Amino acid sequence: MAHTVLIVDDHxxxxxxxxxxxxxxxxxxxxxxxxxxxxxxxxCRLRPEVVLLDVQLxxxxxxxxxxxxxxxxxxxxxxxxxxxxxxxxxxxxxxxxARGFVPKAExxxxxxxxxx
Amino acid sequence: MTSLRRALAGIAILGVLVGVIVALGVLDSDHVKLxxxxxxxxxxxxxxxxxxxxxxxxxxxxxxxxxxxxxIAFAWxxxxxxxxxxxxxxxxxxLAGSLYFAILVHMLLAYPSGxxxxxxxxxxxxxxxxxxxxGQLPAALWGDADYFExxxxxxxxTHVRDDADLAxxxxxxxxxxxxVALVLVGAILVRRWMTASPPQRxxxxxxxxxxxxxxxxxxxxxxxxxxxxxxxxxxxxxVALTAFAAVPWAFLFGLLRSRFSRGGxxxxxxxxxxxxxxxxxLRELLADALGDRSLGxxxxxxxxxxxxxxxxxxxxxxxxxxxxxxxxRVELEGRLVGAVVHDRSLCEDPELVASVAAAAALAVQHExxxxxxxxxxxxxxxxxxxxxxxxxxxxxxLERNLHDGAQQRLVAMSLSxxxxxxxxxxxxxxxxxxxxxxQEELHLALEELRELARGIHPAVLSxxxxxxxxxxxxxxxxxxxxxxxxxxxxxxxxxxxxAYFVVAEALTNVVKYADASHASVSVVRHNGHAIVEVRDDGxxxxxxxxxxxxxxxxxxxxxxxxxxxLESPLGEGTLLRAEIPV
Numbered sequence: 099m100a101h102t103v104l105i106v107d108d109h110x111x112x113x114x115x116x117x118x119x120x121x122x123x124x125x126x127x128x129x130x131x132x133x134x135x136x137x138x139x140x141x142c143r144l145r146p147e148v149v150l151l152d153v154q155l156x157x158x159x160x161x162x163x164x165x166x167x168x169x170x171x172x173x174x175x176x177x178x179x180x181x182x183x184x185x186x187x188x189x190x191x192x193x194x195x196a197r198g199f200v201p202k203a204e205x206x207x208x209x210x211x212x213x214x
Numbered sequence: 215m216t217s218l219r220r221a222l223a224g225i226a227i228l229g230v231l232v233g234v235i236v237a238l239g240v241l242d243s244d245h246v247k248l249x250x251x252x253x254x255x256x257x258x259x260x261x262x263x264x265x266x267x268x269x270x271x272x273x274x275x276x277x278x279x280x281x282x283x284x285x286i287a288f289a290w291x292x293x294x295x296x297x298x299x300x301x302x303x304x305x306x307x308x309l310a311g312s313l314y315f316a317i318l319v320h321m322l323l324a325y326p327s328g329x330x331x332x333x334x335x336x337x338x339x340x341x342x343x344x345x346x347x348x349g350q351l352p353a354a355l356w357g358d359a360d361y362f363e364x365x366x367x368x369x370x371x372t373h374v375r376d377d378a379d380l381a382x383x384x385x386x387x388x389x390x391x392x393x394v395a396l397v398l399v400g401a402i403l404v405r406r407w408m409t410a411s412p413p414q415r416x417x418x419x420x421x422x423x424x425x426x427x428x429x430x431x432x433x434x435x436x437x438x439x440x441x442x443x444x445x446x447x448x449x450x451x452x453v454a455l456t457a458f459a460a461v462p463w464a465f466l467f468g469l470l471r472s473r474f475s476r477g478g479x480x481x482x483x484x485x486x487x488x489x490x491x492x493x494x495x496l497r498e499l500l501a502d503a504l505g506d507r508s509l510g511x512x513x514x515x516x517x518x519x520x521x522x523x524x525x526x527x528x529x530x531x532x533x534x535x536x537x538x539x540x541x542x543r544v545e546l547e548g549r550l551v552g553a554v555v556h557d558r559s560l561c562e563d564p565e566l567v568a569s570v571a572a573a574a575a576l577a578v579q580h581e582x583x584x585x586x587x588x589x590x591x592x593x594x595x596x597x598x599x600x601x602x603x604x605x606x607x608x609x610x611x612l613e614r615n616l617h618d619g620a621q622q623r624l625v626a627m628s629l630s631x632x633x634x635x636x637x638x639x640x641x642x643x644x645x646x647x648x649x650x651x652x653q654e655e656l657h658l659a660l661e662e663l664r665e666l667a668r669g670i671h672p673a674v675l676s677x678x679x680x681x682x683x684x685x686x687x688x689x690x691x692x693x694x695x696x697x698x699x700x701x702x703x704x705x706x707x708x709x710x711x712x713a714y715f716v717v718a719e720a721l722t723n724v725v726k727y728a729d730a731s732h733a734s735v736s737v738v739r740h741n742g743h744a745i746v747e748v749r750d751d752g753x754x755x756x757x758x759x760x761x762x763x764x765x766x767x768x769x770x771x772x773x774x775x776x777x778x779x780l781e782s783p784l785g786e787g788t789l790l791r792a793e794i795p796v
Contacts, residue, residue, distance in 0.1 A: 109618070111622060112622060118633060119629055119633050122637075182617070203624070
């Protein structure tokens with residue numbers, strides 16, 4: 099069965115493209131969120147298996163949101179994305195409780211699958 | 215001779231004559247025991263009050279203190295009419311016997327301003343006058359030879375019947391009340407001393423303390439009279455009389471001391487300034503000279519038209535109606551250079567402050583230049599810091615714009631292309647749609663990059679100079695911009711850049727806020743300055759503090775030693791003008 103996904107990003111063009119891309123590769127995108135606060139409430143409401151989470155959000159940063167989400171038992175897998183290079187963030191990714199990091203330009207179903 | 219002097223001279227002559235007549239009356243008295251001593255005392259005390267009072271009156275004509283002191287002299291002479299052999303004189307002497315003391319209480323409570331500052335002081339003074347009048351009635355109505363302890367005394371005109379007992383009973387009650395009132399007056403004087411500032415204390419000490427002593431002695435005298443301690447009364451009577459006689463001398467001593475200290479203060483100040491010219495210790499020197507530890511010095515910043523402290527920060531001087539603080543101008547060759555900010559009590563002695571201010575004028579001027587320099591350094595430091603902060607903010611803005619703009623579009627494009635590649639064979643239609651979308655993203659990304667690069671530094675400015683850059687800028691705006699008078703020669707690059715960004719920011723503001731139909735831009739060289747003016751016909755009322763744009767421009771211009779001015783009367787358009795030395 100297809101993995102359910104919540105996409106969190108404040109750029110509509112990225113959300114739209116990521117949705118097409120992941121749906122084309124067999125994922126089930128069940129929701130979108132534009133900021134950290136919505137991301138947390140939508141995660142509780144929709145219970146996705148995967149949260150695709152942008153690092154830079156208008157209200158907070160993705161690391162903080164990842165910590166909040168993964169603090170719960172049976173939390174979804176959080177995968178951080180950014181248009182920046184992972185080396186910009188150093189150990190922040192692993193400390194946040196996220197499964198891993200995918201640069202936005204390299205996003206694909208295969209890369210997401212590999213981290214689950 | 216002024217009319218005041220004439221009047222004072224008249225009062226002086228009158229006082230001398232009255233004194234002589236009264237003294238002759240005492241010498242001729244048939245019921246005074248120590249005639250010679252009493253006459254001499256009468257004159258010494260009366261003329262002391264008269265002389266000191268008239269001097270104070272002359273020095274401070276608007277202060278009632280001197281007049282009150284002179285009035286004590288006349289009331290004192292009046293009380294000595296009790297030595298007269300005639301009934302009329304004797305009666306007046308008895309009835310007015312305590313008046314001088316009531317006036318003394320009035321004078322002390324009104325010290326040093328000459329006015330009674332509080333309602334309860336006014337009440338107390340009225341009470342003193344009433345008591346002084348009432349207190350004499352028992353003697354005037356019922357006094358007999360026993361009561362006066364005098365067999366030769368004439369009978370007062372007001373005499374009703376002989377009743378020494380009744381008179382003495384009244385006396386005891388009135389004296390007890392009077393003793394309490396005097397203690398109250400003494401307490402008020404002590405309190406006045408305690409609440410005074412140090413310079414006030416120095417000026418007020420002699421009068422206040424002799425007043426307090428006098429109140430204490432008379433209160434004790436009245437109290438011991440009331441209980442009939444005759445031996446104590448005799449001794450206390452003499453001591454109290456001496457203290458009373460000392461009051462005008464205490465006042466003169468206070469004046470003399472402040473005059474001596476004034477001369478000393480100025481010469482000390484000059485000497486100490488000579489030993490340490492232009493050091494930062496000027497405030498301490500002036501504080502010592504004026505005996506005011508709270509003293510401060512402010513300097514006049516000519517260029518800015520405001521007061522600054524020694525460190526160059528802007529300061530406010532005390533208002534004219536400030537009850538505690540006041541300030542005195544310091545001028546050098548007719549030009550305002552500074553101000554001495556001091557305790558208001560020093561206004562009682564304006565000559566002292568003025569002479570100290572005059573002696574310090576040169577040092578104040580020196581310090582003023584230092585303070586101006588510090589103000590300038592402070593301003594430069596602040597503007598440098600703002601430039602650095604503006605630089606950091608600008609880089610943050612650029613990073614943000616790149617990240618949110620072009621980079622996001624390129625990411626989306628990359629994903630679209632990958633998707634299109636995957637669909638190319640199975641679903642060519644949707645691959646084509648994806649590629650068209652990618653094409654659109656690429657176009658927008660390029661546009662955003664161009665805009666960003668122009669914001670960093672417009673290439674046309676480097677290549678074609680200000681004229682070309684301003685023409686291009688004007689061409690991109692949604693309202694007509696008239697461009698005139700760009701200088702033919704190229705200006706130095708930093709000035710060109712500053713001028714360009716002044717115009718760019720001003721025109722951006724015109725479009726955003728001014729609701730203008732038309733704007734004009736001129737750049738001219740005049741008097742070694744590049745003068746940039748941007749004018750619009752919009753709503754005006756622009757606030758120079760609004761946003762960071764204008765502040766940043768002002769810093770940019772002031773970094774080149776230039777100045778930025780904004781004129782924006784409501785409803786009459788806006789003029790932004792920058793002057794940058796070339």
